[in-house]
Each structure stands twice: as C-alpha cells, then as structure tokens.
Amino acid sequence: TGKTLSIICSALQWVLDQRQKDQSEKRVESDDKKGKNGEIGSDDEPDWIKNFVVNQDNQVDEKKSKKNKHGFASEKYKKRMNKDSHRDLFSRNIDEESFPENKECKRSVKKNDVVDLDDNEFLLEEYESEEEGGIGSLNSKRKGNKFTVNSSSEEEEDEFEEEEEVKLKVYFCSRTHSQLSQFVKELRKTIFANEMNVVSLGSRKNFCINEEVLRLGNSTQINERCLELQKSKKKEISKMKVLDILCTSSLQNLGAEGKVRRTKASSGCPMLRKHKLQKQFRDEISHQGVLDIEDLVQLGRNIGTCPYYGSRSMITSADLVVLPYQSLLSKASREALGLNLKDSIVIIDEAHNLADSLISMYDAKITLSQLENVHSHIEKYFGRFRSLLGPGNRRYIQTLLVLTRAFLRVLLNDKDGNRLNTCPDAEKGVRKNKTFDSSMAINDFLFSLNIDNINLIKLLQYIKESNIMHKVSGYGDKMTTMQKGSAVEENGESCDHGSILSGFQALANMLLSLTNNDGDGRIIISRKRPSSSGQGAYLKYVMLTGEKIFSEIVHEAHAVILAGGTLQPIEETRERLFPWLPSDHLHFFSCSHIVPPESILPLAVSHGPSGRSFDFRYGSRSSSTMMEELGLLLCNLATVIPEGIVVFFSSFEYEGQVYDAWKTSGILERILKKKHIFREPRKNTEIEVILKKYKEAIDNPAPKSGAILLAVVGGKISEGINFSDGMGRCIVMVGLPYPSPSDIELLERVKHIESLGDTSSTEIPKLSISEEEYYGGDVQSGFSILRSCRRRGKEYYENLCMKAVNQSIGRAIRHVNDYAAILLVDIRYASDSSKRSFSHPSSKLPQWIKESLVSATNNYGEVHKLLHQFFRFNKNRNCN
Numbered sequence: 001t002g003k004t005l006s007i008i009c010s011a012l013q014w015v016l017d018q019r020q021k022d023q024s025e026k027r028v029e030s031d032d033k034k035g036k037n038g039e040i041g042s043d044d045e046p047d048w049i050k051n052f053v054v055n056q057d058n059q060v061d062e063k064k065s066k067k068n069k070h071g072f073a074s075e076k077y078k079k080r081m082n083k084d085s086h087r088d089l090f091s092r093n094i095d096e097e098s099f100p101e102n103k104e105c106k107r108s109v110k111k112n113d114v115v116d117l118d119d120n121e122f123l124l125e126e127y128e129s130e131e132e133g134g135i136g137s138l139n140s141k142r143k144g145n146k147f148t149v150n151s152s153s154e155e156e157e158d159e160f161e162e163e164e165e166v167k168l169k170v171y172f173c174s175r176t177h178s179q180l181s182q183f184v185k186e187l188r189k190t191i192f193a194n195e196m197n198v199v200s201l202g203s204r205k206n207f208c209i210n211e212e213v214l215r216l217g218n219s220t221q222i223n224e225r226c227l228e229l230q231k232s233k234k235k236e237i238s239k240m241k242v243l244d245i246l247c248t249s250s251l252q253n254l255g256a257e258g259k260v261r262r263t264k265a266s267s268g269c270p271m272l273r274k275h276k277l278q279k280q281f282r283d284e285i286s287h288q289g290v291l292d293i294e295d296l297v298q299l300g301r302n303i304g305t306c307p308y309y310g311s312r313s314m315i316t317s318a319d320l321v322v323l324p325y326q327s328l329l330s331k332a333s334r335e336a337l338g339l340n341l342k343d344s345i346v347i348i349d350e351a352h353n354l355a356d357s358l359i360s361m362y363d364a365k366i367t368l369s370q371l372e373n374v375h376s377h378i379e380k381y382f383g384r385f386r387s388l389l390g391p392g393n394r395r396y397i398q399t400l401l402v403l404t405r406a407f408l409r410v411l412l413n414d415k416d417g418n419r420l421n422t423c424p425d426a427e428k429g430v431r432k433n434k435t436f437d438s439s440m441a442i443n444d445f446l447f448s449l450n451i452d453n454i455n456l457i458k459l460l461q462y463i464k465e466s467n468i469m470h471k472v473s474g475y476g477d478k479m480t481t482m483q484k485g486s487a488v489e490e491n492g493e494s495c496d497h498g499s500i501l502s503g504f505q506a507l508a509n510m511l512l513s514l515t516n517n518d519g520d521g522r523i524i525i526s527r528k529r530p531s532s533s534g535q536g537a538y539l540k541y542v543m544l545t546g547e548k549i550f551s552e553i554v555h556e557a558h559a560v561i562l563a564g565g566t567l568q569p570i571e572e573t574r575e576r577l578f579p580w581l582p583s584d585h586l587h588f589f590s591c592s593h594i595v596p597p598e599s600i601l602p603l604a605v606s607h608g609p610s611g612r613s614f615d616f617r618y619g620s621r622s623s624s625t626m627m628e629e630l631g632l633l634l635c636n637l638a639t640v641i642p643e644g645i646v647v648f649f650s651s652f653e654y655e656g657q658v659y660d661a662w663k664t665s666g667i668l669e670r671i672l673k674k675k676h677i678f679r680e681p682r683k684n685t686e687i688e689v690i691l692k693k694y695k696e697a698i699d700n701p702a703p704k705s706g707a708i709l710l711a712v713v714g715g716k717i718s719e720g721i722n723f724s725d726g727m728g729r730c731i732v733m734v735g736l737p738y739p740s741p742s743d744i745e746l747l748e749r750v751k752h753i754e755s756l757g758d759t760s761s762t763e764i765p766k767l768s769i770s771e772e773e774y775y776g777g778d779v780q781s782g783f784s785i786l787r788s789c790r791r792r793g794k795e796y797y798e799n800l801c802m803k804a805v806n807q808s809i810g811r812a813i814r815h816v817n818d819y820a821a822i823l824l825v826d827i828r829y830a831s832d833s834s835k836r837s838f839s840h841p842s843s844k845l846p847q848w849i850k851e852s853l854v855s856a857t858n859n860y861g862e863v864h865k866l867l868h869q870f871f872r873f874n875k876n877r878n879c880n
Contacts, residue, residue, distance in 0.1 A: 001595065005186050007319075007563055011170050011345050012192045015319065018168060057805075061798040098759040122475040123385055127392040133307045152511065165316045166197070167343065168558075172320065173328045174349040175357070177206055177293055179720040180322050183349070184292035192320075198290045199314040201337065206293055207308035209300050210271050215512040220502045226308075227268040231470070235297040269306065277305035281463040282314055312337060330361045341556040350720070351562040352803050355576040358550060358748075362521075364513040368411045370503035375404035377476040377500055384475070395520050396462045399454060404507070406449040411527055437526045437744040442514055442541075445523040456515050465509050473500040513541035520545050522748045550577045551762050566806040566846065570847070572799060575756050575792075593848035598877075599819035601870040602809075602853045604829035604842070608633050609860045613827045616735025618779060624665075630734065630789050631667035633825065634708065636860070638674040640867045641821065642875075643706040643726035644698045645675070648713050648808045650737035652682060655710055676707040680717050687716050698726045704759055712736040713804045717811070724814035730821045731809045736828055736841060741782025746797075750786065754793030795839075802844035809849070819874045821867055822849065830855050 006012065047832050109722035184200060187193055204226050205219045212226045217710055272278075281303050285291060291299065300307030313319060315338060327333045328346070348354060382389075382397050389397070446452040463469065479499065513521065524540040567712070570588055578586070607613055620626060637645060649655040659679065662668040671677060676697040678690050690709075697707035706726070711717040723731075739746055786797055805824075812820035829841055842855060857863050 003563060003565065004183060005190070007347060007561060008170070008172060008183075008187065009190055009192065011347060011561070012196060015168055015170060015345070016195070045510065070317045070510050073839075108804055114729055119384065119475070122381070122471045122478075123388055124393045124420055124466055124468060124471055126390045127396070128390075132244040165340065169318065169340075169344040170320045170347065171323065171328055171339070171341065172346060172347045172349065173323050173325055174720075175325055176716075176720045177202055177324060179350060180324065181292040182720075182722070184290055184322060186187075187320075188290050193290045196319040197286070197310055197314070197317055198320045198322065199285070199312055199318040200291065200293050200296060200317075200322065201327055202293045202308075203326075207297060207306075207311070209297060209307065213269075219599055220505075222255055224270065224501050224505075228470075230272070246774045264519065271300070271304065272309060274305065277303055280314065281305050281307070281310040283486055283589040284862040285310075287316060294793070314341065317538070323715045325357055326361060329358050329553070333550070336567035341553060342556045344556075345559050345561070346553060346557045347561045347563065349563045351573075352564040352566040352807065354562060355546050355573055358577070362513070362543040362549065363541060364506070364509040365538055365540040366407070366503070366506040366510045368408075370499070370506050371404055371408050371411065371539075373500060373506050374503045375401065375408060377472050378404065380479065381472045381475050391643065392462075393466065393468075396459060396466070397468070399459055402506075403451060403454065403511070406451050407510075407539055410449065410525055411539065413527055437524055437750055438524045439744055440525065441518050442516065442521070442523060443518045446514065456511050460508065460511055460515070463511075469501060469504040469508070473504060476500050491662070510539060510541060513543075516541075516543070520548075524748075539743075542748055544749060546577055547579060551580070554578060554581070565810050566803050569795075569799065569844075572753075572792075574798060576753065579756075590847075593813075593846075594816050595813050595818065595848070597852050599817075600813060600849070600852050601866065601876065602819040602820065602845075602849045603632070603823050603857065603863055603866065604824050604853065604855045605825045605860070605863055606827040606830040607856065607860055609636050611859065614735075614825050615828075616699055616826050617828075621654065621735060622657060624661060627661040628665055628667065630658065630825070631662045631665065631671070632797070633860070634732075635667065635670050635674075636864060637730065637732070637823075638671055638705070638708065639866075640864060640871070641706075642703070642871060644694070644723065645706070645708045645730045645732060646717075646723055646811065647708060647710050647734060648718060649710065649734050650713055650735075652715070654710050657678070659710065671708065673704075675704055678707060678709045680711040680715055684716050691717075691721070695727060711808075713808050718808040721811060722814045723811045724818055728820055730823065730867075731812045732823045732825060733805055733809060735826045736801050737804050738797065740779065741786060741797075743782070747782060747785055750789060750793040750797060753796045754789050754791075756792055797842065798839060798841075802841060805841075806844075810846075817878075821870060823863075830857075 112338075158755060172183065174183065180200060180202075187198065203219065205222050206215050208222060210226075210229075213222055213229070214224055216222050268692075281300065284299055284303070285296070288295075288299075296307040296311055300310060321339070325348075328339070328348075334341070378397060378400055382394075382401070386394065440448070443452070521541055521543040524538075524542055526540070527537045562573070568590070574581070574586065597618065605614065608634045610629055612625060612629045614626070615621075616626065634645075634647070649658065659668070662671070669675070676694075678694045678697070681687060681690060694707050694709050697704075701707070709717070713733075741747070751758065786794055789797075809822050812818070812822070824841075842850060842853060845853065854866065857866075
C-alpha cells in the first residue's frame with residue numbers, strides 16, 4: 001500500500017540532500033581557504049602556480065590520511081610476510097628427515113603420551129583473578145602469543161585496502177526475512193536502487209551454503225559450528241604447541257613466537273579459505289545492485305564463498321543496510337556486526353509489537369536437562385584437570401559448580417540444606433497443579449539460594465576470557481565419542497557436542513541476566529512435582545523494561561522512525577520505550593488507507609446460519625454446537641465468496657480441535673465439495689509448500705471454486721504474508737485471540753505495565769488477589785489478576801489481542817485495485833460496550849476498517865445478502 005516505500009524514499013532523498021549540502025559547505029570552506037592563502041603577495045602569480053601549490057597540499061593530505069588509515073594493516077602485512085618465511089622454514093624442518101636427532105622424542109610422544117597430548121588441547125591457560133593481577137591479566141599474557149580468527153582465513157594480503165566508512169547511513173529493519181525480501185523488491189522500482197549502495201544482512205541459518213553445517217538444522221547449532229570452524233586453526237596450533245613444549249630443544253630455531261601452523265587446507269570453513277573470492281563477491285554485489293537474501297545466497301553458491309561474511313564486509317561502504325530486528329535491536333548483535341548508528345537514520349518497520357520484541361531479546365532460559373548436562377561435564381572436566389589447573393581456574397570452576405548445583409536444587413525441589421525454605425510461593429503451586437510456576441525478583445532469588453556473595457561480573461569475565469565453554473564442551477565431546485565408539489554423526493560431530501555448548505551458553509546468558517537491576521525483570525521458576533521425571537522444568541529470566549535498551553539506539557541515531565499499520569495506541573509504546581523523551585521530540589503521523597470504501601466489507605457476524613450466537617470465549621468455544629455452527633458458516637461462505645478464504649483461529653490447538661470436530665460430523669466433507677482446504681503447518685519450513693498449493697488451487701480451481709486456508713493468529717501466515725487479489729477475497733477472524741491468562745510471563749508484564757506512569761506513589765500497585773491464587777497457574781486466577789488492574793495492565797492485555805486481530809485482517813487488500821470482505825465472527829464484536837468490563841473491540845480496529853464496519857446484523861441471512869452484493873459489484877467494476 002506504499003507505506004514502507006514512502007518512508008524509505010523520503011529518508012534516502014534526505015540523505016542525498018544532506019550529502020550535497022555537506023559537499024557544498026566543504027567547497028565553500030576550500031574556496032575560502034584558497035582565498036586566504038592567496039592574499040599575501042599572490043595576486044601577480046599565474047593561476048597554474050596557484051593550482052600547483054593547492055594540488056601539492058592536497059596530495060600531502062591524502063598521503064597522510066592513507067598512512068594513518070593503512071599504517072596498522074601495512075605493519076600487519078609485513079609481519080605476515082615474516083611469518084610466512086617462518087612457516088616455510090617450519091614446514092621444511094618439521095619433517096622427520098630434517099630432525100633425525102629428535103625421532104626418539106617424537107616416537108615417545110606418540111607411544112606413551114597420546115592421551116595426554118590430546119587432553120592437553122583442552123587444558124585451560126593459567127588465569128589470574130583480580131586479586132592476583134587484574135581481570136585482564138589473561139589477555140596481557142596472551143598478547144605475545146595472540147591468534148586472531150579472521151573470516152577470510154590465510155589469504156588476507158590486501159585486507160588493509162578497506163573502504164572508508166560511510167558516515168550517514170539508513171538502517172531499515174523488519175521482523176522477518178520474507179518482509180525484508182519484499183522491501184528489497186519494492187526498492188528496486190525506485191531510482192535509489194542505482195544511486196545507493198545497499199546490503200542485506202541476515203542470520204547464519206539463512207545465509208549458510210556449507211552443506212555440512214546446514215544439515216544441523218537448528219539455528220543455535222549452525223551458529224556454534226560456524227564459529228567453531230573458524231577457530232579450528234587455533235586448535236591445530238594448540239596441538240602443535242604441546243609438541244613444541246615436549247621437544248623444545250629441537251624447535252628453538254623456528255621463531256615466530258613459537259607459532260606452528262598447518263597448511264591452509266587443514267582447517268577452517270571451505271567457504272572462507274580464499275580471500276580473493278570474498279573480494280569477487282563484494283565486486284559482484286556492487287555491479288549487480290540491490291540484492292535480497294535469496295540473491296546473495298545464490299551469488300555465494302555460484303562463486304563458492306560465504307555470503308554471510310561477504311555481506312557483513314559490505315556494511316562500512318553501504319548507504320542503506322537492510323536487516324532483521326535482532327541484528328539492530330540487540331546490543332550484542334550490533335557490536336558483533338560492527339554497526340555504527342551514530343548520526344544515522346533508523347527505520348523500524350512492523351513496529352506494532354516493538355516493545356515486547358525488544359525485551360524478549362534479553363530474556364534468558366536454561367532447562368533442567370541443560371543444567372544437568374552442563375553440571376555433569378564441568379564435574380568430569382574438573383576431575384580430569386584439577387591437578388593441572390592453576391588456583392584461578394580452580395576457583396572459578398568450583399564457583400560454576402556451586403551455581404549449577406543451586407539451580408538444580410531449585411528445579412528438582414531438593415530441600416537439602418534448606419535452600420528452598422525461602423521460596424514458599426513456589427510450594428503453594430504444588431497442591432493445585434501438576435506443573436506450577438513461581439516468580440521472584442533477582443535479589444530474592446540470589447538470597448534464597450545463598451549465592452548473593454558471588455561476583456557474577458568477574459565470573460562472566462572469566463567465562464569470556466578463558467574459553468572454558470569450548471574447552472569443557474570439546475573434552476566432553478571427546479569422552480562421549482570414546483565411550484560410544486562410533487557415536488559420531490555423518491558430519492563428524494559427536495551427537496552431544498552441540499547440546500553441551502548450547503547448554504553452557506544458556507547458563508552464561510542466565511548469569512548475565514542476574515546482573516541486571518533488581519526491578520528490570522523477574523526470575524520464573526517452572527517445575528513439576530517431585531515424583532515426576534522433571535522433564536520440561538526450567539529457569540527463565542524475563543526482561544520487563546525496554547526503556548534503557550531502546551534509549552541507547554535513540555541517543556546514537558540522528559532519527560528513529562517507527563512504522564506500522566497497527567501502531568495505535570501509541571501512548572503505550574511511548575510509556576514503555578521512551579517515557580523520558582520530550583513531547584516536542586516525538587512526532588506522530590497517520591494517514592488513511594488508499595483503498596476506496598467500496599472495496600472493503602467488514603462485517604461483525606454475531607449469529608450463524610442456524611441462528612445460534614457465536615461466543616468463542618474460553619469457556620464456551622469448545623462446545624460441539626459452537627464448532628458445528630462455525631462449520632456451517634464456512635459451508636455457506638464457500639458458495640458466495642469466490643477464490644480464496646483465509647480463516648484465523650486463536651491457536652494451533654483450537655484449530656486442530658475444530659478440524660477434528662468437522663471431520664467427525666461430516667461438515668468437512670461438505671466444505672471440500674466446494675473448495676479445497678489447507679492448514680497452516682507448525683513448522684515454518686513447510687509453510688512455503690502449503691502456500692504454493694493454496695495458490696495453485698485458486699489459480700486452477702476447477703472443478704471447485706477456490707480454496708480455504710486455516711491459519712493461526714500469531715503464526716507465520718499472520719505476520720508478513722500478503723494475500724492479495726484472489727489469495728484473500730475474504731478474511732474470517734474466529735473470536736478474539738486473547739493470550740492465555742494462565743501465562744505467568746504475561747501476568748508479570750501486565751503487573752509491570754500497570755505500575756508505569758504512577759507519579760503519585762513510588763510503590764508498585766498491589767493487585768487485589770492472594771498469592772495462592774496467583775501462583776495456581778490456572779485461567780481463572782489469571783482473569784482475577786486482570787480484573788484487579790485499574791487501567792494500563794488491562795489495556796495492554798486488550799491491545800495484545802486487537803493488534804493481533806489487526807495484523808491478521810491486514811493480510812488482505814494489498815493494493816489500490818484489490819477488494820476483500822472481513823468477517824469478525826463473535827458476538828463481542830457487535831455487543832453493547834456498556835455491558836462489558838473491557839472496552840469494545842471495534843474501538844481498536846484501524847480507522848479505515850472502523851469507518852466501513854457493519855456492526856449489527858439481525859441474522860446470517862443479512863450477512864449472506866451483503867456478501868453477495870459486494871462481490872457482484874466488485875466483479876462488475878473490474879470487468880468494466
């Protein structure tokens with residue numbers, strides 16, 4: 001509908017205008033400078049002499065800037081050349097024929113010390129604590145022996161020819177990769193596609209072309225394997241260093257700070273071994289223009305180089321960077337990518353759930369199985385290397401064991417040592433539910449486990465600097481392989497390696513979360529009864545405030561634009577993300593839809609064909625009569641609505657329940673006589689196949705009249721998939737998709753939002769409900785909490801529902817000549833708001849839908865008549 005394209009075109013034009021303005025100012029300054037230089041005794045000098053002097057000065061400045069820019073890299077290049085000579089020397093001398101006097105030494109290593117040699121690869125380097133020489137002492141020890149992991153492997157001779165950073169950039173981010181691809185396709189239609197350098201960023205999973213890594217499937221494992229391949233060179237060197245220690249006398253003449261390297265082909269990702277191919281990749285991007293993620297992946301496959309790191313290397317020279325939410329909003333991701341937001345324009349599209357998306361990136365979760373796995377491997381590692389580790393390493397590893405034991409006691413409900421006596425809230429849930437959750441503030445959690453005296457900042461610094469995660473994971477992987485013999489997967493990795501490393505990372509993330517301010521979030525403890533196996537239990541930190549996180553982006557950027565079709569009410573977003581922002585710094589702009597009123601028919605459907613009222617509240621939606629009435633409605637709609645109908649349910653569970661009921665009653669068979677039926681799959685990887693089949697059924701309907709797609713609010717289809725023209729002639733919204741009030745994370749957010757903006761009192765408002773009810777975890781307890789909210793918490797809960805509705809129904813009508821009907825199937829869409837405790841749902845619909853909404857119909861006959869007239873009118877209009 002032009003929303004995104006209008007914003008990006010104006011932003012890019014502003015960038016071009018600013019650059020021209022800056023260039024004009026520089027020319028004026030340069031002319032002034034020339035005038036001043038020529039004032040004294042230069043009037044009689046010819047122009048060619050003046051120009052020669054100016055050009056000479058410019059050349060001197062250019063040489064200085066180049067020297068400053070490339071000085072370090074040039075030194076690095078000289079060092080590399082020296083190292084190459086040492087490497088050549090070592091490759092000649094390391095051969096056994098060159099060292100006859102050391103054969104016995106090597107033979108003894110091979111025969112007697114094979115296990116020790118292999119194990120030494122996993123031995124941690126000496127680590128000094130702050131008291132013994134500062135946290136950074138490990139880094140200072142490694143300086144002389146530093147090994148830098150670079151994505152471009154050995155062949156980096158011309159790496160110092162980096163492009164200068166483009167100062168004024170535009171960052172455009174959206175929720176999904178498909179939305180970014182749609183944006184790139186629209187951008188190609190503009191003149192900016194040829195005038196701007198554009199680069200698309202994405203996740204490793206979307207970019208990776210290494211088939212061995214892709215087979216892992218899981219995003220976390222793909223990330224870990226990618227980083228591991230890059231570090232493989234370091235591992236090879238570590239192995240050879242041990243040999244250096246064992247045979248010191250024979251290797252003293254090698255130099256190069258004791259570094260020993262193998263050939264290029266022995267290590268690293270095969271897609272990153274040749275730097276020239278990465279350069280070719282960048283050149284091709286510059287030549288071909290604007291490319292989306294799929295284009296970049298295909299280009300990487302054609303050239304045989306990594307598109308993930310190839311696209312990252314283009315950031316400095318890019319005018320427009322297109323990237324997903326996570327890459328921009330997460331501080332860790334921004335730092336890893338090297339994104340510089342200073343004085344840039346940040347555009348965040350689909351920002352209707354920005355606050356929740358932002359804080360969810362800072363959540364942390366570790367499951368019981370992960371904790372048990374990590375604890376077991378740390379214990380085994382410590383048992384093997386305890387006598388070889390220095391005091392610093394021993395102390396920190398023991399601290400890790402103390403923490404993992406404490407966390408395990410919480411989840412296993414183990415009262416040894418009375419660790420859980422200060423967590424009575426969690427105990428109350430045992431009596432009510434098989435699964436029970438409890439919530440605690442950070443400080444209460446630390447004190448209850450008696451771990452408040454541990455310096456988590458120093459411990460996290462140790463985890464980061466010592467590389468203990470990879471050491472423990474690597475050793476555990478080796479032990480598992482030895483025990484299971486051939487328990488190695490096709491990709492050459494142990495079955496457990498990924499889970500060990502991801503579990504350790506989850507622990508580190510959890511520890512990092514515990515360093516936040518006490519009021520920034522809550523700890524969720526989810527357990528089962530002591531008699532159960534404990535599967536499914538977890539600890540989770542839930543971030544509640546995004547104000548500080550978002551302020552870092554706002555303060556750096558020149559301007560931040562939040563765009564979306566369902567941003568209102570904007571007040572909630574303001575209170576949660578930038579309450580500190582002065583009102584004159586916040587500008588809100590809204591415009592009507594481009595589609596004329598006659599192209600849309602929104603109807604509140606309160607009664608079915610049999611005359612029964614549609615009430616899809618939690619307590620009545622599962623009745624057989626309600627599901628049957630919905631089926632009869634679809635049977636009738638299939639006769640009057642041409643082409644495609646998309647039906648949205650509140651959850652996968654309810655969609656499955658309704659589908660099974662239709663199958664049993666025979667209604668499904670009746671619908672299938674008129675239209676094909678497709679269902680949204682739970683796996684995102686299967687969605688494209690279903691959508692393709694759905695489109696084919698609409699394009700070639702004979703002998704039927706189109707297709708029906710059963711989808712889920714909050715699923716992949718409801719976010720970012722466009723159903724234009726025949727793909728979405730009608731959107732059916734079944735009920736009001738309120739999130740489950742039994743979700744403890746949701747209730748914590750509601751409580752937090754309820755407390756926002758209370759300047760009259762410094763205390764968080766108390767909800768009028770007992771703790772026993774709250775931690776029961778059932779729906780009625782959740783409703784009791786919501787009824788206790790005065791305004792903000794209740795409004796947030798309603799907004800979650802209606803924003804989801806608006807997103808779903810907005811999938812249809814995607815251009816000015818498009819048309820569709822929208823059916824809101826529930827009596828609550830039409831009922832009198834005076835009889836409701838919550839505000840009326842229709843008040844939160846987009847203005848362009850609200851203006852045309854038929855909110856009251858006496859029976860289904862009226863609905864059927866209106867639909868028939870609407871589609872006949874639009875069919876005739878298009879024919880004319």
